[in-house]
Each structure stands twice: as structure tokens, then as C-alpha cells.
């Protein structure tokens with residue numbers, strides 16, 4: 001049982017973080033304990049385990065909540081642009097710098113900067129970042145004066161920074177400055193109860209969004225979810241459930257409806273309401289070859305299924321809706337959306 005102070009803190013600042021497993025609750029308690037202070041937090045955890053979610057909760061629960069939360073993905077910025085992205089530049093600092101730019105630290109002034117994938121920061125940039133954290137001033141590229149900044153720093157990485165320090169790829173002094181409060185997020189595979197809770201919540205959310213008649217998961221589906229290793233953690237689980245609900249052919253999802261990687265994709269088995277679609281489950285990569293955008297891929301798939309159902313029903317919307325397991329109004333709404 002969580003202490004009531006954590007329960008009310010969660011509902012106020014971290015309502016989007018689902019799960020009751022001890023390791024998750026411990027991470028939440030740490031965030032709750034230090035959120036109001038200005039200390040630096042280092043969040044570690046596998047991809048998709050909720051690092052950004054926790055960082056945002058820490059910001060919301062701090063005195064800086066009305067100010068900016070600026071996420072910076074250190075792995076996504078080319079090395080040559082890092083310094084000006086982070087610290088800004090003056091007009092004419094380099095070719096193409098036609099106007100002065102404030103940089104992410106200045107944009108986060110009085111708020112929180114979230115330095116995501118900090119383990120991917122090159123050594124030269126690490127040295128500059130350390131200086132900023134120690135001096136609490138930034139020097140925009142090309143400028144000769146330092147500008148004071150008032151930012152709370154939350155950093156995150158999926159890498160093992162201690163190992164990187166031992167290998168000489170991450171500065172020890174920067175590591176100690178960042179890891180004032182270390183928070184380690186548990187992998188989803190290690191919290192079976194959370195898997196089910198998050199999956200059920202995702203089913204309800206997707207169902208309500210797309211108007212599909214899906215009640216939940218049967219026992220066999222739950223067992224299959226718990227048995228899988230979830231290398232992509234909560235993000236992977238949410239995407240898998242979204243897809244399963246979209247393709248659902250019966251009100252209660254079974255293991256066969258889930259297309260869990262490595263488990264046989266047999267979703268097309270069972271009562272066929274739409275005989276045209278008896279092919280094996282499309283693999284994620286075949287849904288769209290151009291994009292990894294899940295929403296776009298699912299929309300393409302949805303359009304395709306609607307087209308096929310309409311063709312099969314000879315254009316009769318009531319019949320097509322029945323084939324798709326939708327009510328007629330939902331189908332008409334979708335057709336309107338796709339026609340726009």
C-alpha cells in the first residue's frame with residue numbers, strides 16, 4: 001500500500017504514470033522527495049521505460065512548473081551544431097548565423113532543461129556542459145561575455161554511464177555533477193502486474209478513441225504479455241495493444257490477437273467477420289515502408305481495411321461497418337475524416 005501522501009502527489013503531478021510495482025513506486029517516491037528542490041536528477045532506464053514521463057512529472061511537481069520544460073535530445077543534434085543549439089550564438093558567429101539565437105539553456109531560463117540521451121554527448125561538449133553547470137552561465141558561440149542562466153537540469157540516458165566513465169567515454173566530473181539524485185527506472189519485463197495494468201489502460205484508451213467494441217484481454221493474452229521480454233518497454237506495449245485493438249475481431253483479445261514478436265501471428269484465426277482479410281498479421285515494417293510513425297501506419301491500415309470492407313459490402317455502409325466491427329456512425333465519421 002502506498003502512503004497517502006504519495007497517492008495524492010501522484011494524482012496531482014504524475015497521473016499519467018501507471019504501475020504499482022515496488023521498483024516503480026520507489027522511483028516515484030524519489031522524484032516526489034526531490035522534485036521541489038532544485039537538485040539535478042539523472043534518470044536511467046531502457047528505451048521506452050518512461051524517462052521523459054518521470055522528468056516531466058518532476059518539473060510539474062517543482063516550483064518551476066509554470067515555466068518552460070525544454071527537452072533536448074543530445075543524440076539527435078549533429079556535433080558541429082551542439083554548442084550553438086545548447087548555448088546559442090550571436091549574429092555572424094559562423095556562416096549562416098544571420099540572426100542571434102538564444103539556445104536551449106536560455107529558452108529554459110527559470111524552468112527545466114531535460115538533457116535526454118546525455119550518454120551520447122561527445123567529450124568536447126561534455127566539457128562545455130560541465131562548465132555551464134558549475135558556473136550557471138552560458139557563453140553563446142561568438143560572444144565574449146557570459147550570460148547567467150537559472151535552470152534546473154534533469155538528464156536521462158539508456159546507457160550505463162558508470163561503465164562509460166570507466167572506459168573514458170564519459171567525464172567522471174560531469175557524471176558526479178549530474179548524478180546528484182540517481183533514479184533508475186525498472187524494465188517492464190520485471191514488473192508483471194504493471195504490464196497487465198498498462199495493457200488494460202491502453203485497450204480502454206484506444207477503444208474509446210476509435211469506437212471499437214473491445215472489452216479487454218483474456219487470461220491467455222495476459223499470460224502471453226507477461227511472458228514476453230518487452231525490449232521496447234512501455235512504448236512497445238502501447239503500440240502493440242493499439243494495433244491489436246484496431247485489428248480486433250472479437251470483444252475479448254486473446255494471445256492470438258496480439259501478434260507478440262516471436263509468438264505465432266495467428267490473429268486471423270477464429271471467427272472471420274471479414275473474410276477478405278485472412279492473410280497473416282502484417283508485420284510492423286510492412287505497414288509502411290516510408291515511415292516509422294505509428295499513427296500514420298495505423299491510419300493507412302485502417303483506410304485499407306475500410307476500403308476492403310466497403311468493396312465487399314458493395315458500398316453499403318451499414319454492412320461495411322458490421323464487417324469491420326464498428327457501428328455505422330463511427331464508420332461514417334472515419335470516412336469523413338479520411339475524405340478531408
Ligand SMILES: Nc1ncnc2c1ncn2[C@@H]1O[C@H](COP(=O)(O)OP(=O)(O)OP(=O)(O)O)[C@@H](O)[C@H]1O
Nearest residue numbers: 016017018019046047048049050051052053234235
Ligand atoms: N509507467 C508508465 N505508465 C504509462 N505510460 C508510460 C509509462 N512509462 C512509459 N509510458 C509511455 O511509454 C512511452 C515511452 O515513454 P518515455 O518517452 O517517457 O520513455 P523514455 O524512457 O524516454 O524512452 P526513450 O529512451 O526511447 O526516449 C510514452 O508514450 C509514455 O507515455
Ligand SMILES: [Mg+2]
Nearest residue numbers: 048051052116
Ligand atoms: Mg525519451
